[in-house]
Amino acid sequence: MDYGISGRVAIVSGGSRGIGRAIATTFAHEGAKVVIASRTLSNLEETLAELEEIAPGRVHGIAASMTDPESVARVVAESRDRFGPISIAISNVIGHVIDAAKEGSGPGAGTFEGMGTEAYREEFTQLLISSWALARACVPDMQQQGWGRICNIGSGVAREPSTNLPHLLPNVVRAPVAGMHRLMAARLASDGITVNNILTGSILTERNRSYWVWLARERNITVAEATQDMTDRIPLGRFGEPSEMAALVAFLCSDRARMVTGQSIPVGGGGSAHL
Amino acid sequence: MDLQLRGRRVSVFGPDEGIVAACRRVLLAEGAVLAESSSGDSYPEADVVIAVGGVRPGSDLLEISDPDELYAAWDDVTNAVDAYRAALPRMLDQKWGRFIWVGSAQAKSVDAEADELAAMASLGMLGLHKVITGEVGSNAITANAVLRGGIATDEDVANAVTFLCSEGAAYLSGITITVDGGAGSGIF
Numbered sequence: 422m423d424y425g426i427s428g429r430v431a432i433v434s435g436g437s438r439g440i441g442r443a444i445a446t447t448f449a450h451e452g453a454k455v456v457i458a459s460r461t462l463s464n465l466e467e468t469l470a471e472l473e474e475i476a477p478g479r480v481h482g483i484a485a486s487m488t489d490p491e492s493v494a495r496v497v498a499e500s501r502d503r504f505g506p507i508s509i510a511i512s513n514v515i516g517h518v519i520d521a522a523k524e525g526s527g528p529g530a531g532t533f534e535g536m537g538t539e540a541y542r543e544e545f546t547q548l549l550i551s552s553w554a555l556a557r558a559c560v561p562d563m564q565q566q567g568w569g570r571i572c573n574i575g576s577g578v579a580r581e582p583s584t585n586l587p588h589l590l591p592n593v594v595r596a597p598v599a600g601m602h603r604l605m606a607a608r609l610a611s612d613g614i615t616v617n618n619i620l621t622g623s624i625l626t627e628r629n630r631s632y633w634v635w636l637a638r639e640r641n642i643t644v645a646e647a648t649q650d651m652t653d654r655i656p657l658g659r660f661g662e663p664s665e666m667a668a669l670v671a672f673l674c675s676d677r678a679r680m681v682t683g684q685s686i687p688v689g690g691g692g693s694a695h696l
Numbered sequence: 697m698d699l700q701l702r703g704r705r706v707s708v709f710g711p712d713e714g715i716v717a718a719c720r721r722v723l724l725a726e727g728a729v730l731a732e733s734s735s736g737d738s739y740p741e742a743d744v745v746i747a748v749g750g751v752r753p754g755s756d757l758l759e760i761s762d763p764d765e766l767y768a769a770w771d772d773v774t775n776a777v778d779a780y781r782a783a784l785p786r787m788l789d790q791k792w793g794r795f796i797w798v799g800s801a802q803a804k805s806v807d808a809e810a811d812e813l814a815a816m817a818s819l820g821m822l823g824l825h826k827v828i829t830g831e832v833g834s835n836a837i838t839a840n841a842v843l844r845g846g847i848a849t850d851e852d853v854a855n856a857v858t859f860l861c862s863e864g865a866a867y868l869s870g871i872t873i874t875v876d877g878g879a880g881s882g883i884f
Contacts, residue, residue, distance in 0.1 A: 592826060
Protein backbone atom coordinates (compact mmCIF):
# COMPACT_ATOMS: atom_id res chain seq x y z
CA MET A 422 0.00 0.00 0.00
CA ASP A 423 1.30 3.43 -0.85
CA TYR A 424 0.88 5.53 2.25
CA GLY A 425 1.28 8.72 0.25
CA ILE A 426 3.85 10.28 2.57
CA SER A 427 6.86 10.15 0.25
CA GLY A 428 8.63 13.50 0.44
CA ARG A 429 6.67 14.62 3.52
CA VAL A 430 8.69 16.03 6.41
CA ALA A 431 8.18 14.22 9.70
CA ILE A 432 9.47 15.03 13.18
CA VAL A 433 9.65 12.25 15.73
CA SER A 434 10.46 13.24 19.29
CA GLY A 435 12.09 10.56 21.40
CA GLY A 436 13.09 9.14 18.02
CA SER A 437 16.36 7.50 18.95
CA ARG A 438 15.07 4.51 20.88
CA GLY A 439 12.24 2.02 21.19
CA ILE A 440 8.90 3.04 19.77
CA GLY A 441 10.12 6.39 18.42
CA ARG A 442 12.96 4.70 16.60
CA ALA A 443 10.57 2.13 15.06
CA ILE A 444 8.28 4.93 13.86
CA ALA A 445 11.19 6.88 12.36
CA THR A 446 12.36 3.70 10.60
CA THR A 447 8.91 3.08 9.11
CA PHE A 448 8.67 6.68 7.88
CA ALA A 449 12.13 6.39 6.33
CA HIS A 450 11.04 3.26 4.45
CA GLU A 451 7.93 5.10 3.23
CA GLY A 452 10.01 7.82 1.61
CA ALA A 453 9.47 10.59 4.17
CA LYS A 454 12.15 13.05 5.26
CA VAL A 455 12.65 12.26 8.91
CA VAL A 456 13.96 14.37 11.77
CA ILE A 457 14.53 12.59 15.05
CA ALA A 458 15.03 14.55 18.23
CA SER A 459 16.23 13.23 21.52
CA ARG A 460 18.12 14.40 24.55
CA THR A 461 21.00 11.98 24.24
CA LEU A 462 23.42 12.56 21.40
CA SER A 463 25.03 9.10 21.55
CA ASN A 464 21.70 7.26 21.09
CA LEU A 465 20.86 9.69 18.34
CA GLU A 466 24.04 9.03 16.37
CA GLU A 467 23.61 5.28 16.43
CA THR A 468 20.00 5.48 15.23
CA LEU A 469 20.85 8.09 12.60
CA ALA A 470 23.53 5.85 11.11
CA GLU A 471 20.94 3.09 10.78
CA LEU A 472 18.33 5.40 9.25
CA GLU A 473 20.85 6.89 6.85
CA GLU A 474 21.28 3.46 5.26
CA ILE A 475 17.54 3.22 4.62
CA ALA A 476 17.09 6.80 3.49
CA PRO A 477 20.36 8.46 2.42
CA GLY A 478 20.12 12.25 2.69
CA ARG A 479 16.58 12.11 4.09
CA VAL A 480 17.32 11.91 7.80
CA HIS A 481 18.46 14.43 10.35
CA GLY A 482 18.98 14.30 14.08
CA ILE A 483 18.81 17.04 16.69
CA ALA A 484 19.91 16.69 20.30
CA ALA A 485 17.43 18.78 22.25
CA SER A 486 14.96 18.76 25.10
CA MET A 487 11.48 18.15 23.71
CA THR A 488 9.73 19.28 26.89
CA ASP A 489 10.76 22.95 26.82
CA PRO A 490 8.55 24.91 24.37
CA GLU A 491 11.40 27.18 23.25
CA SER A 492 13.66 24.25 22.55
CA VAL A 493 10.84 22.48 20.66
CA ALA A 494 10.34 25.60 18.52
CA ARG A 495 14.06 25.57 17.67
CA VAL A 496 13.88 21.91 16.62
CA VAL A 497 10.92 22.64 14.36
CA ALA A 498 12.68 25.67 12.82
CA GLU A 499 15.86 23.70 12.18
CA SER A 500 13.86 20.86 10.61
CA ARG A 501 12.07 23.31 8.33
CA ASP A 502 15.36 24.91 7.27
CA ARG A 503 16.76 21.51 6.45
CA PHE A 504 13.86 19.80 4.65
CA GLY A 505 10.96 22.24 4.24
CA PRO A 506 7.59 22.67 5.96
CA ILE A 507 6.56 20.05 8.51
CA SER A 508 3.71 17.69 7.60
CA ILE A 509 3.89 15.05 10.32
CA ALA A 510 4.56 15.50 14.05
CA ILE A 511 4.94 12.55 16.40
CA SER A 512 5.19 13.36 20.08
CA ASN A 513 6.79 10.58 22.00
CA VAL A 514 8.08 11.82 25.33
CA ILE A 515 7.87 9.52 28.29
CA GLY A 516 6.99 10.47 31.82
CA HIS A 517 8.93 9.87 34.96
CA VAL A 518 7.55 6.50 35.84
CA ILE A 519 9.55 4.31 33.54
CA ASP A 520 12.69 6.31 34.21
CA ALA A 521 12.00 5.84 37.86
CA ALA A 522 11.53 2.14 37.29
CA LYS A 523 14.95 2.01 35.75
CA GLU A 524 16.46 3.69 38.77
CA GLY A 525 14.32 1.66 41.10
CA SER A 526 12.97 4.80 42.75
CA GLY A 527 12.27 8.39 41.89
CA PRO A 528 9.58 10.95 41.39
CA GLY A 529 7.31 8.99 39.04
CA ALA A 530 6.31 5.87 40.89
CA GLY A 531 4.23 6.88 43.85
CA THR A 532 0.89 6.93 45.61
CA PHE A 533 -1.79 9.52 46.20
CA GLU A 534 -1.05 9.45 49.89
CA GLY A 535 2.70 9.88 49.47
CA MET A 536 3.21 12.07 46.41
CA GLY A 537 3.55 15.85 46.64
CA THR A 538 2.21 18.14 43.94
CA GLU A 539 5.57 19.30 42.58
CA ALA A 540 5.89 15.90 40.91
CA TYR A 541 2.47 16.36 39.29
CA ARG A 542 3.77 19.52 37.67
CA GLU A 543 6.89 17.79 36.40
CA GLU A 544 4.84 15.02 34.84
CA PHE A 545 2.53 17.62 33.29
CA THR A 546 5.57 19.27 31.68
CA GLN A 547 6.94 15.96 30.52
CA LEU A 548 3.77 14.61 28.94
CA LEU A 549 1.39 17.46 28.18
CA ILE A 550 3.52 20.57 27.65
CA SER A 551 5.84 18.58 25.37
CA SER A 552 3.11 17.39 23.00
CA TRP A 553 1.27 20.73 23.13
CA ALA A 554 4.48 22.60 22.21
CA LEU A 555 5.28 20.28 19.30
CA ALA A 556 1.77 20.47 17.85
CA ARG A 557 1.63 24.21 18.25
CA ALA A 558 4.99 24.75 16.54
CA CYS A 559 4.05 22.53 13.58
CA VAL A 560 0.41 23.54 12.99
CA PRO A 561 1.16 26.73 10.95
CA ASP A 562 3.15 24.67 8.39
CA MET A 563 0.35 22.11 8.21
CA GLN A 564 -2.34 24.75 7.80
CA GLN A 565 -0.38 26.33 4.99
CA GLN A 566 -0.17 22.97 3.19
CA GLY A 567 -3.76 22.04 3.99
CA TRP A 568 -2.42 18.69 5.12
CA GLY A 569 -1.03 17.54 8.43
CA ARG A 570 -0.76 14.60 10.78
CA ILE A 571 -0.30 14.87 14.51
CA CYS A 572 0.02 11.69 16.52
CA ASN A 573 0.84 11.33 20.18
CA ILE A 574 2.31 8.21 21.69
CA GLY A 575 0.24 8.04 24.84
CA SER A 576 -0.67 5.28 27.22
CA GLY A 577 -3.56 2.94 27.87
CA VAL A 578 -3.80 4.34 31.40
CA ALA A 579 -5.40 7.45 29.86
CA ARG A 580 -8.61 5.46 29.59
CA GLU A 581 -7.97 2.78 32.17
CA PRO A 582 -5.76 4.02 34.98
CA SER A 583 -3.63 1.28 36.39
CA THR A 584 -4.51 1.02 40.06
CA ASN A 585 -2.68 -2.20 40.91
CA LEU A 586 0.68 -0.46 40.54
CA PRO A 587 1.90 2.75 42.18
CA HIS A 588 1.70 4.72 38.92
CA LEU A 589 0.04 7.84 40.17
CA LEU A 590 1.55 10.36 37.78
CA PRO A 591 0.79 8.79 34.39
CA ASN A 592 -2.66 7.85 35.69
CA VAL A 593 -3.33 11.51 36.37
CA VAL A 594 -1.64 13.14 33.36
CA ARG A 595 -2.23 10.71 30.47
CA ALA A 596 -5.97 11.39 30.32
CA PRO A 597 -5.54 15.17 29.95
CA VAL A 598 -3.07 14.51 27.12
CA ALA A 599 -5.55 12.24 25.32
CA GLY A 600 -8.28 14.82 25.85
CA MET A 601 -6.08 17.63 24.56
CA HIS A 602 -5.53 15.73 21.30
CA ARG A 603 -9.25 15.08 20.93
CA LEU A 604 -9.92 18.78 21.38
CA MET A 605 -7.17 19.78 18.95
CA ALA A 606 -8.62 17.35 16.40
CA ALA A 607 -11.93 19.22 16.52
CA ARG A 608 -10.15 22.54 15.99
CA LEU A 609 -7.95 21.36 13.12
CA ALA A 610 -10.22 19.06 11.10
CA SER A 611 -11.21 21.78 8.64
CA ASP A 612 -7.53 22.39 7.83
CA GLY A 613 -6.95 18.84 6.61
CA ILE A 614 -5.02 18.05 9.77
CA THR A 615 -5.76 14.88 11.70
CA VAL A 616 -4.86 14.41 15.35
CA ASN A 617 -4.76 11.01 16.99
CA ASN A 618 -3.44 9.42 20.13
CA ILE A 619 -2.07 5.94 20.73
CA LEU A 620 -2.99 4.13 23.93
CA THR A 621 0.20 2.16 24.30
CA GLY A 622 -0.32 -1.19 25.95
CA SER A 623 2.08 -4.08 26.13
CA ILE A 624 4.95 -3.25 23.81
CA LEU A 625 8.36 -4.78 24.25
CA THR A 626 10.93 -2.02 24.69
CA GLU A 627 14.16 -1.72 26.61
CA ARG A 628 12.33 0.45 29.11
CA ASN A 629 9.71 -2.21 29.61
CA ARG A 630 12.37 -4.82 30.25
CA SER A 631 14.07 -2.61 32.83
CA TYR A 632 10.68 -2.02 34.38
CA TRP A 633 10.22 -5.76 34.90
CA VAL A 634 13.52 -5.91 36.72
CA TRP A 635 12.26 -3.20 39.05
CA LEU A 636 8.86 -4.89 39.44
CA ALA A 637 10.46 -8.24 40.25
CA ARG A 638 12.54 -6.63 42.97
CA GLU A 639 9.53 -4.75 44.28
CA ARG A 640 7.44 -7.94 44.53
CA ASN A 641 10.26 -10.20 45.53
CA ILE A 642 9.82 -12.51 42.53
CA THR A 643 12.13 -13.42 39.66
CA VAL A 644 12.28 -11.34 36.49
CA ALA A 645 10.97 -14.37 34.55
CA GLU A 646 7.97 -14.56 36.89
CA ALA A 647 7.30 -10.85 36.56
CA THR A 648 7.50 -11.13 32.76
CA GLN A 649 5.18 -14.14 32.73
CA ASP A 650 2.71 -12.41 35.00
CA MET A 651 2.54 -9.43 32.65
CA THR A 652 2.31 -11.66 29.56
CA ASP A 653 -0.55 -13.71 31.05
CA ARG A 654 -2.68 -10.55 31.14
CA ILE A 655 -2.48 -10.06 27.37
CA PRO A 656 -5.24 -11.81 25.39
CA LEU A 657 -2.97 -12.28 22.35
CA GLY A 658 -0.52 -14.02 24.65
CA ARG A 659 2.57 -12.01 23.85
CA PHE A 660 4.07 -8.55 23.99
CA GLY A 661 4.00 -6.46 20.84
CA GLU A 662 7.05 -5.26 18.98
CA PRO A 663 7.75 -1.53 18.55
CA SER A 664 7.39 -2.09 14.79
CA GLU A 665 3.79 -3.22 15.37
CA MET A 666 3.09 0.07 17.07
CA ALA A 667 4.82 1.90 14.23
CA ALA A 668 2.56 0.15 11.70
CA LEU A 669 -0.54 1.80 13.18
CA VAL A 670 1.16 5.17 13.53
CA ALA A 671 2.29 5.06 9.89
CA PHE A 672 -1.25 4.23 8.79
CA LEU A 673 -2.71 7.09 10.84
CA CYS A 674 -0.15 9.42 9.29
CA SER A 675 -0.88 8.20 5.76
CA ASP A 676 -3.06 9.90 3.24
CA ARG A 677 -5.40 6.86 3.43
CA ALA A 678 -6.36 7.66 7.01
CA ARG A 679 -7.59 11.13 6.14
CA MET A 680 -11.01 10.48 7.74
CA VAL A 681 -9.59 9.17 11.02
CA THR A 682 -9.16 11.93 13.57
CA GLY A 683 -9.68 12.60 17.25
CA GLN A 684 -9.19 8.96 18.14
CA SER A 685 -7.38 7.26 21.00
CA ILE A 686 -6.51 3.78 19.80
CA PRO A 687 -5.06 1.02 21.98
CA VAL A 688 -2.16 -1.11 20.79
CA GLY A 689 -2.02 -3.74 23.45
CA GLY A 690 -2.85 -7.17 22.09
CA GLY A 691 -6.48 -6.90 23.21
CA GLY A 692 -5.57 -6.00 26.77
CA SER A 693 -7.81 -2.97 27.10
CA ALA A 694 -11.17 -3.47 28.82
CA HIS A 695 -13.28 -0.53 27.70
CA LEU A 696 -15.85 -0.92 24.91
CA MET B 697 -34.74 11.43 51.89
CA ASP B 698 -32.30 11.78 54.78
CA LEU B 699 -28.89 12.13 53.19
CA GLN B 700 -27.26 11.46 56.58
CA LEU B 701 -25.02 14.48 56.30
CA ARG B 702 -25.88 15.95 59.70
CA GLY B 703 -22.70 17.11 61.45
CA ARG B 704 -20.40 16.18 58.56
CA ARG B 705 -17.63 18.72 58.23
CA VAL B 706 -17.38 19.97 54.67
CA SER B 707 -14.83 22.09 52.90
CA VAL B 708 -15.73 23.68 49.58
CA PHE B 709 -13.26 25.83 47.68
CA GLY B 710 -12.32 27.02 44.23
CA PRO B 711 -12.30 30.08 42.01
CA ASP B 712 -15.97 29.73 40.98
CA GLU B 713 -17.73 31.57 43.80
CA GLY B 714 -21.21 30.83 42.52
CA ILE B 715 -20.75 27.07 42.65
CA VAL B 716 -18.90 27.21 45.96
CA ALA B 717 -21.72 29.21 47.54
CA ALA B 718 -24.43 26.94 46.11
CA CYS B 719 -22.69 23.79 47.39
CA ARG B 720 -22.38 25.28 50.85
CA ARG B 721 -26.01 26.35 50.88
CA VAL B 722 -27.38 22.95 49.88
CA LEU B 723 -25.05 21.02 52.19
CA LEU B 724 -25.76 23.25 55.20
CA ALA B 725 -29.48 22.78 54.59
CA GLU B 726 -28.83 19.03 55.02
CA GLY B 727 -27.21 19.63 58.39
CA ALA B 728 -23.56 19.62 57.36
CA VAL B 729 -21.18 22.16 58.91
CA LEU B 730 -18.31 24.08 57.36
CA ALA B 731 -14.78 22.92 58.16
CA GLU B 732 -12.83 25.83 56.74
CA SER B 733 -9.73 26.83 58.61
CA SER B 734 -9.00 30.50 59.09
CA SER B 735 -5.76 30.25 57.10
CA GLY B 736 -7.85 29.31 54.12
CA ASP B 737 -5.58 26.94 52.22
CA SER B 738 -5.56 23.70 54.14
CA TYR B 739 -8.49 21.74 55.61
CA PRO B 740 -7.24 18.90 57.78
CA GLU B 741 -10.51 18.64 59.71
CA ALA B 742 -12.84 17.98 56.78
CA ASP B 743 -14.92 14.83 56.22
CA VAL B 744 -15.90 16.06 52.79
CA VAL B 745 -13.61 17.99 50.43
CA ILE B 746 -15.18 19.61 47.39
CA ALA B 747 -12.78 21.17 44.89
CA VAL B 748 -14.34 23.39 42.26
CA GLY B 749 -12.30 23.92 39.10
CA GLY B 750 -11.99 27.29 37.45
CA VAL B 751 -13.87 28.24 34.31
CA ARG B 752 -12.25 29.92 31.33
CA PRO B 753 -15.09 30.08 28.81
CA GLY B 754 -13.97 29.66 25.24
CA SER B 755 -10.42 28.65 26.16
CA ASP B 756 -8.65 27.14 23.13
CA LEU B 757 -5.53 25.04 23.64
CA LEU B 758 -4.15 25.94 20.22
CA GLU B 759 -4.69 29.68 20.63
CA ILE B 760 -2.68 29.80 23.84
CA SER B 761 0.91 30.92 23.29
CA ASP B 762 2.19 31.03 26.86
CA PRO B 763 2.60 27.68 28.63
CA ASP B 764 1.97 29.50 31.92
CA GLU B 765 -1.72 29.54 31.00
CA LEU B 766 -1.66 25.74 30.87
CA TYR B 767 0.19 25.59 34.17
CA ALA B 768 -2.36 27.95 35.72
CA ALA B 769 -5.17 25.56 34.77
CA TRP B 770 -3.13 22.67 36.12
CA ASP B 771 -2.86 24.54 39.44
CA ASP B 772 -6.57 23.76 39.90
CA VAL B 773 -5.58 20.10 39.98
CA THR B 774 -2.64 20.49 42.32
CA ASN B 775 -4.66 22.72 44.66
CA ALA B 776 -7.29 19.99 44.82
CA VAL B 777 -4.63 17.37 45.50
CA ASP B 778 -3.18 19.46 48.35
CA ALA B 779 -6.60 19.84 49.96
CA TYR B 780 -7.46 16.17 49.45
CA ARG B 781 -4.19 15.04 51.01
CA ALA B 782 -4.56 17.40 53.97
CA ALA B 783 -7.89 15.78 54.80
CA LEU B 784 -6.83 12.20 54.14
CA PRO B 785 -5.39 11.30 57.58
CA ARG B 786 -8.69 12.17 59.29
CA MET B 787 -10.67 10.21 56.72
CA LEU B 788 -8.42 7.16 57.07
CA ASP B 789 -8.67 7.40 60.84
CA GLN B 790 -12.46 7.52 60.92
CA LYS B 791 -12.91 5.30 57.84
CA TRP B 792 -15.23 7.68 56.07
CA GLY B 793 -14.62 10.43 53.56
CA ARG B 794 -15.76 12.11 50.37
CA PHE B 795 -13.66 13.76 47.68
CA ILE B 796 -15.56 15.60 44.97
CA TRP B 797 -14.33 17.53 41.98
CA VAL B 798 -16.55 19.92 40.05
CA GLY B 799 -15.30 20.30 36.50
CA SER B 800 -16.23 20.63 32.86
CA ALA B 801 -18.49 18.27 30.89
CA GLN B 802 -16.21 18.87 27.93
CA ALA B 803 -13.91 16.33 29.58
CA LYS B 804 -16.28 13.67 28.25
CA SER B 805 -17.80 15.16 25.13
CA VAL B 806 -16.31 17.87 22.92
CA ASP B 807 -19.69 19.44 22.25
CA ALA B 808 -20.78 19.81 25.85
CA GLU B 809 -19.18 23.16 26.59
CA ALA B 810 -16.31 25.21 25.20
CA ASP B 811 -13.66 25.42 27.90
CA GLU B 812 -10.69 23.34 26.87
CA LEU B 813 -8.47 24.22 29.84
CA ALA B 814 -11.18 23.15 32.27
CA ALA B 815 -11.66 19.91 30.32
CA MET B 816 -7.95 19.17 30.53
CA ALA B 817 -7.83 19.74 34.28
CA SER B 818 -10.96 17.65 34.80
CA LEU B 819 -9.49 14.68 32.93
CA GLY B 820 -6.54 14.74 35.31
CA MET B 821 -8.91 14.66 38.26
CA LEU B 822 -10.83 11.70 36.81
CA GLY B 823 -7.57 9.77 36.60
CA LEU B 824 -6.68 10.79 40.13
CA HIS B 825 -10.07 9.61 41.41
CA LYS B 826 -9.44 6.14 39.99
CA VAL B 827 -6.13 6.06 41.83
CA ILE B 828 -7.71 7.21 45.09
CA THR B 829 -10.46 4.63 44.72
CA GLY B 830 -7.92 1.85 44.30
CA GLU B 831 -5.67 3.10 47.06
CA VAL B 832 -8.01 4.10 49.91
CA GLY B 833 -11.51 3.10 48.75
CA SER B 834 -11.69 0.21 51.20
CA ASN B 835 -11.77 2.80 54.01
CA ALA B 836 -15.21 3.98 52.85
CA ILE B 837 -13.56 6.94 51.18
CA THR B 838 -14.98 7.78 47.76
CA ALA B 839 -13.76 10.13 45.03
CA ASN B 840 -16.18 11.32 42.36
CA ALA B 841 -16.74 14.16 39.94
CA VAL B 842 -19.61 16.33 38.83
CA LEU B 843 -19.12 17.66 35.30
CA ARG B 844 -21.16 20.66 34.34
CA GLY B 845 -22.15 21.60 30.83
CA GLY B 846 -24.99 23.07 28.85
CA ILE B 847 -26.68 25.76 30.87
CA ALA B 848 -26.59 23.99 34.23
CA THR B 849 -27.18 26.35 37.14
CA ASP B 850 -25.02 26.48 40.25
CA GLU B 851 -27.94 24.87 42.09
CA ASP B 852 -28.14 21.96 39.61
CA VAL B 853 -24.46 21.27 40.22
CA ALA B 854 -24.75 21.61 44.01
CA ASN B 855 -27.60 19.08 44.08
CA ALA B 856 -25.48 16.44 42.35
CA VAL B 857 -22.50 17.22 44.60
CA THR B 858 -24.67 16.84 47.69
CA PHE B 859 -26.01 13.50 46.51
CA LEU B 860 -22.44 12.23 46.05
CA CYS B 861 -21.68 13.26 49.65
CA SER B 862 -24.62 11.26 50.98
CA GLU B 863 -24.79 7.74 52.39
CA GLY B 864 -26.85 6.74 49.36
CA ALA B 865 -23.75 7.28 47.22
CA ALA B 866 -21.52 5.08 49.41
CA TYR B 867 -20.98 2.50 46.65
CA LEU B 868 -20.08 5.05 43.98
CA SER B 869 -16.43 5.84 43.49
CA GLY B 870 -14.30 6.86 40.54
CA ILE B 871 -17.44 7.87 38.67
CA THR B 872 -18.69 11.07 37.10
CA ILE B 873 -22.15 12.58 37.03
CA THR B 874 -22.56 14.88 34.06
CA VAL B 875 -24.99 17.70 34.72
CA ASP B 876 -25.53 19.23 31.30
CA GLY B 877 -29.23 18.98 30.56
CA GLY B 878 -28.41 16.37 27.91
CA ALA B 879 -26.16 18.70 25.92
CA GLY B 880 -23.24 16.33 25.37
CA SER B 881 -23.63 13.60 22.75
CA GLY B 882 -20.92 11.13 23.81
CA ILE B 883 -22.20 7.76 25.01
CA PHE B 884 -19.07 6.36 26.64
